[in-house]
Structures are given as structure tokens and as C-alpha cells.
Amino acid sequence: MKYLKGFWLLVIAASLAACIPSPSLTPAAAPVASDAVATDTPLPRAGINQRPITGVKTALLLAAHWPGDRELDMADLYETSFSGKPRSLTHYLLKASGGKLVLKGTTISARFTEPVPPEGFWGEISTGKAAARAQGYEPDDYDYFFVAHNDGVGGAQGSMPGNNIVMRDQPYAGHYLWAHEFGHNLGFSHENKFGGIFDTYINCPGRGLDIDAPTGCATKRYGDSGDPVQGSKSVQALYPAHNRWYAGWLDDTQMAVIKQTGLYRLGALCSAGPQLYLLDRPGSNATQPLQIALEYRQPGPPYDNFPANDNRVNGVWLRYTTLTTRVDNVQLDGTPETVSTDDPALLVGRVFNDVAAKLKIQLCSNDPRGATIAVALDDQALPTCAPLLPFAFIAHPTLAERTSHKPFVSGTGLPGTTVIVEKIDDGHMVGVVGSAIVRADGQWSTQLDQALAAGPQRLAVYTTNPGSTNGASGYSQVFTVIDAPPAAIVHVPANNSQTAPYPTFSGTGLAGAVVLIREVVAGQPSDVIATALVDEKGNWSVQSQTHASKGQYTVMFIQTNGDRQSTADPTRSFWVTAKARAAP
Structure with a gap:
């Protein structure tokens, strides 16, 4: 080896x-x-x-x-x-x-x-x-x-x-x-481009539970306990959500720019659901965006090690941000009536108002899985936190589609609501097998939590929202769960090609299946060096995390579906010759 x-x-x-x-x-x-x-x-x-x-x-x-x-x-x-x-x-x-x-x-x-x-x-x-x-x-x-x-x-x-x-x-x-x-x-900075060396807006004016910002706010240095670049070392906080987006750690299904008034749901950071919403402010453009970033956290020791009753895991964090050649942030203190900035999150019932941006944000509800917010743009009224829910539409799987035991399910619904997926047996809904948060674009997608038996299957979906009556159920077409998966198709690496010491493998397969990459030694399968989930579009890609010294290697690609695996397993031979690549 x-x-x-x-x-x-x-x-x-x-x-x-x-x-x-x-x-x-x-x-x-x-x-x-x-x-x-x-x-x-x-x-x-x-x-x-x-x-x-x-x-x-x-x-x-x-x-x-x-x-x-x-x-x-x-x-x-x-x-x-x-x-x-x-x-x-x-x-x-x-x-x-x-x-x-x-x-x-x-x-x-x-x-x-x-x-x-x-x-x-x-x-x-x-x-x-x-x-x-x-x-x-x-x-x-x-x-x-x-x-x-x-x-x-x-x-x-x-x-x-x-x-x-x-x-x-x-x-x-x-x-x-x-x-x-x-x-x-x-690229994360603490000398921001907002007119001074500070990282938190404090003592912001307001009326009752309303908070107006940033006009009229005072500022403070080193007040952001949710960012190790700007805050105290006493809290082991992970980087903010929009910093993670900047670094390429969140994808388009986890982030959206809010463009219309409505309800939106944030999943807790590092869990399922949308991780970040951005709102544009006056002067925003492609090269100098001036935005507000929204995120929601839950304790995850040893990081984000906040007590369960702490403000910072019971409300939504707001930061003014500019993402260009670097990231510049100013946190909003969502409880300006207190001296501390260790309670910055906007809590249920409070309303944030940015007069210059003509927008308002209210936290409707929160639980350990996420937070529901109401957003009003262009000086519109805030939407109700408990709307009448329409039925959710399920688009995939399609009629007669062949799927894995844990298929991806997707469709449309009311942004910010949660879609519940239930299995149907003999015409009746018999148990929850998955859930998804409807994203800002009205789309939702999830891989089922529980495996379905091989053969014809049908699913039901409906929407939920705290304070609202569940929406009417929608139903999928009949699709077929297969047992033994076909062989994985390999695109990278090409046979007898050259790779770096941490090679990347990619191809296509059965959505929801898992591809195992095994080294072949003396003609026999050896250690698994990487695994990849086939995504809902049928694509898979993974980079080995095990260093390979210079030499020739042969690997085998095995597609698994539950406890069944493909019978024909393609192989690829490649040479490791390149050195580690320097960062740009």
C-alpha cells in the first residue's frame, strides 16, 4: 500500500x-x-x-x-x-x-x-x-x-x-x-470599509421592540463573539455564514439573496436547510455589494459553545457586510438596551428596520432546527408570521422513474415553510420518511431519511409552519425503487492519466446511491480510499483525503444501493507524478 x-x-x-x-x-x-x-x-x-x-x-x-x-x-x-x-x-x-x-x-x-x-x-x-x-x-x-x-x-x-x-x-x-x-x-478582515475600525453597531435607536439601524447607532471594537476574526477568544465560534459562502463552503441551495417580501426559513448553521440569506442595500452592485447577512446558530460543542438559553442560539444574527476582494463585517447588536454585545441576536417579536434600505425583518419563531423570519422590502408591510398554507407540489420522482432505496425528492412550495414527506401504503400515509425547507426561490429538495423497499412506491407531501394549519397534501407519481444498481460511470481520471497526490474521482450513477473507490493491489480489491454520494442530478465527485506517493495505481469503482452493490465494477489506472499545488 x-x-x-x-x-x-x-x-x-x-x-x-x-x-x-x-x-x-x-x-x-x-x-x-x-x-x-x-x-x-x-x-x-x-x-x-x-x-x-x-x-x-x-x-x-x-x-x-x-x-x-x-x-x-x-x-x-x-x-x-x-x-x-x-x-x-x-x-x-x-x-x-x-x-x-x-x-x-x-x-x-x-x-x-x-x-x-x-x-x-x-x-x-x-x-x-x-x-x-x-x-x-x-x-x-x-x-x-x-x-x-x-x-x-x-x-x-x-x-x-x-x-x-x-x-x-x-x-x-x-x-x-x-x-x-x-x-x-x-480574506476575512477586521479593518472594515464602513468608515472606521469597529465591528458592532450598538445603542441603536428605536421605538418599543423596533430597532433602527445603522443611522443613529454608536460603534464598538471587538464585539462580535460569533466570529474569531473579530471577537473574543472565550467563545470558540465558527466563521459566520457569509464568510463560509465567500470561501466556497456553502452552495446555491444553502444561500439566497432575498428579492421579495415574504416568509423565509433559516436552518441552524452546520445542519439541514438554508444557511444564509443576504439582502441588498442602496448602492449594491456586482463589484461592491453592500448587504445584510442573516444566520441562525445552535450549540455544537466544542464550537459555538453557547448555553442553550443564550441569546445567541435563540435569535437571528444580522451583520452588515461587503464581499469583494475581502470580507468586511459589522455586527448589529439586536438588544441595544443592554450594555453587553454578547446578546446580539434579534429575538422573537423584535423588528429590525433599515430606513435607508427600505426593509424590515422580524423573527417569527425558532426551534433547535431553525428560525422563521418575515421580511418586507420596498417599505411594504411585514407579512403575517402564520399564513394560510397552500399544498406542496412534488415534481420528482417522475412517473416510472427508477430510483435508489433512498431517492431524492423535490418540488415547489411556499418559501420558508417546511415540507414533510410521508410514505404511502395501500392508499394511506403511514409515516414520515423525510423533510425539507422550501428555499427562497420556492424550490425544495431532500434525500429520504429512511430506505424504501424495492418495487413500486408513491409519496405524499404537505407543508407546515409554526402557528399555521398544515397545508393540503400533494402526491407523487408512482415510481420504482430498484434493488441491484448498475455499474457506476467514471469520467475522471482517464485511464493511464497523471494525477496529483490527492486524486479526484468523478462520474455519474444512480441518484441516492454511494460509489466506493477501492485500490486494487495484485489484482484484488484492497482499501477503500474514498466514497461519494450520487447527487439528485446523477453526478458524483470526491477527492481522496489520503496522500499517494509517486507511482502507478489501479482503483475499482463500486456503486452501492443499500446492502446491494453493482456487479460490473469499472477500473482505472493512473500515475501520481505531480507535486502539491501552491495556493494562488
Whole structure:
């Protein structure tokens, strides 16, 4: 088996500082006061305000020691960075991204006899890279390059956006310092573009339960406890929802820009349902959007570790945001009558009013699964929180469609309501087998929670909403659940092609089925190196999270449907020759 697990390597290097020319003090190399070291890295796609960082990424960390430094606790450094344990950087990113970003790290060390480079951040990065190369590690073969040393003063810096971090402290509060600086690498700022250095609107005016913003609000620095880039280290908060959208961790089914007055439902972050709504404000356009972001959280220890009765898991968070070459946020304090900003969420019954944007938002209800909000645009009246519900329409599966045991079901309904899917037996609804939240565009889709038996099947759907009577039932066409699935179709990799050390596999198959990718050794199936769910459109794709050393490999693709699997399993042979690709 040629797949290698990640490892931690400690090497002592001789001084290299004397061999490294000092960088010229250009604007890019001059000492930087802020911990966010701004770069001019353009967006990957002009006009698309996202900077996706997904898949398996690699990082090289140099544990450095310059004269006068304190000794790093190497075991603790590993625990907080690449260990994969809860409250490490790698675990944090895996959770915050919903599994879409997997960071693989390697740690080496070097001791220097010359003083720490006077140029600061870029000097430490340059010197560290030279030390790594002297040990046979090419930093440009990794997506990220970090330097850690303990200078006794503390602090850290990260390029924004970029792929470098300098840690000048023993990392503290678990992942916190890493998450803060890696947030800068992703393009998350705390020096916003809203006219000052602040991150929360406080003491906003209002009448009764109404809150008016942002005109008339005061401001506060470091008041956002739901964002490690802007808030306190005492709460292990995951990045805000719109930051995750910017990083490519949410897809179009999880985010929408609200364009019309109505009810909308937010699922709890990291769970099923819409994760983010954005509302445009005056002056919004494709290159400089000025928006309001809405999200809803629930406790998920060790992150978002709020008590169950805490304001922050019983209301909706609102942030003013600009998503361009970086992310700039200002949180709204939804309880301006209190001094603290640790209770920022808009609670049930309260109304947020942005006069300039001509919009209002009211939280109608919430539970552990999500929150229902009423939104009024263009100075319209807020809609009722308990509307009369129409019936839900089910579009798929279609008549005589052949499906897996757990098919995808989809249709249309009233935005913000929840669609309940029930199985039909002998003409009667006999039990819930799935549910879905109707998105802002009126579409809903879900894969059934429970497997259906092989043969003809029919489903019923109806809508629910807190305070409303359930809508009338709609019914699917009769479809057929098959037993043994056909062979998976493989598109990538092509036979005898070349791949990177973390190869990607993709193709088509039976919607709802699972494709297993097994290595073939000496003509026999061996370890499963990746699995992929076939989506509702019949497509599947997965990147292996296991490093492959250089050489030739053969893999087999097995499509499974419940406890049955395909009988004809295609194979592909490929060569791993490429090095890890550096981040843009």
C-alpha cells in the first residue's frame, strides 16, 4: 500500500540567516503593524465575489527559534495545528467548512544564530522558506507556509488574502489564534470599509421592540463573539455564514439573496436547510455589494459553545457586510438596551428596520432546527408570521422513474415553510420518511431519511409552519425503487492519466446511491480510499483525503444501493507524478 498518512517531522537546521539577502523595503516587504497583512491578490473570477478554498490543501509549518526566543512546546504546537483533534486548526476548518476543506500539515523545525529579520512578517517568511529548502522541503510545493516562534512578546500575523502565517507566541485558546490568522488568509478582515475600525453597531435607536439601524447607532471594537476574526477568544465560534459562502463552503441551495417580501426559513448553521440569506442595500452592485447577512446558530460543542438559553442560539444574527476582494463585517447588536454585545441576536417579536434600505425583518419563531423570519422590502408591510398554507407540489420522482432505496425528492412550495414527506401504503400515509425547507426561490429538495423497499412506491407531501394549519397534501407519481444498481460511470481520471497526490474521482450513477473507490493491489480489491454520494442530478465527485506517493495505481469503482452493490465494477489506472499545488 503506497498511501501514506500525515506525519510530524522535527529537524534541527544550522543558521541560514547569513546566507539570505534581506528583502528590499518595498511596500510589500515593509514591517506591518496590523496582524492582517493586506495583499493585492485578485479574485479568482472577476466580478464573482467569492474566493473558494476547498478540497485537500497542504501546509508546511516551520517551528523556528531565533536568538532570544523562548522554546516552543512542540507537542502543544502540534495539538493546536495539525493533530485533527477537536480545537485544532485542522478540526476547526473541517467543521466550519462542512467537510469541504481538509488541511493536511507537516511540521519541521530550524534554529537560527542571526537575529530575527528586521523586516518583520515577510522577512520571517523569507528566512523560514530558505530554512525549509535547506532541509529538502520546497515551500512552493505546499498550499500554505507558516512560521511559528515564541518571541516573548506575542501576537501573530496572516496575509490577507494569502497563504502565509507568522505566529510569535505559543498558540493559545486551542485553535483560536490559528483560526483568527487563517481567517485572514481566507480574506476575512477586521479593518472594515464602513468608515472606521469597529465591528458592532450598538445603542441603536428605536421605538418599543423596533430597532433602527445603522443611522443613529454608536460603534464598538471587538464585539462580535460569533466570529474569531473579530471577537473574543472565550467563545470558540465558527466563521459566520457569509464568510463560509465567500470561501466556497456553502452552495446555491444553502444561500439566497432575498428579492421579495415574504416568509423565509433559516436552518441552524452546520445542519439541514438554508444557511444564509443576504439582502441588498442602496448602492449594491456586482463589484461592491453592500448587504445584510442573516444566520441562525445552535450549540455544537466544542464550537459555538453557547448555553442553550443564550441569546445567541435563540435569535437571528444580522451583520452588515461587503464581499469583494475581502470580507468586511459589522455586527448589529439586536438588544441595544443592554450594555453587553454578547446578546446580539434579534429575538422573537423584535423588528429590525433599515430606513435607508427600505426593509424590515422580524423573527417569527425558532426551534433547535431553525428560525422563521418575515421580511418586507420596498417599505411594504411585514407579512403575517402564520399564513394560510397552500399544498406542496412534488415534481420528482417522475412517473416510472427508477430510483435508489433512498431517492431524492423535490418540488415547489411556499418559501420558508417546511415540507414533510410521508410514505404511502395501500392508499394511506403511514409515516414520515423525510423533510425539507422550501428555499427562497420556492424550490425544495431532500434525500429520504429512511430506505424504501424495492418495487413500486408513491409519496405524499404537505407543508407546515409554526402557528399555521398544515397545508393540503400533494402526491407523487408512482415510481420504482430498484434493488441491484448498475455499474457506476467514471469520467475522471482517464485511464493511464497523471494525477496529483490527492486524486479526484468523478462520474455519474444512480441518484441516492454511494460509489466506493477501492485500490486494487495484485489484482484484488484492497482499501477503500474514498466514497461519494450520487447527487439528485446523477453526478458524483470526491477527492481522496489520503496522500499517494509517486507511482502507478489501479482503483475499482463500486456503486452501492443499500446492502446491494453493482456487479460490473469499472477500473482505472493512473500515475501520481505531480507535486502539491501552491495556493494562488
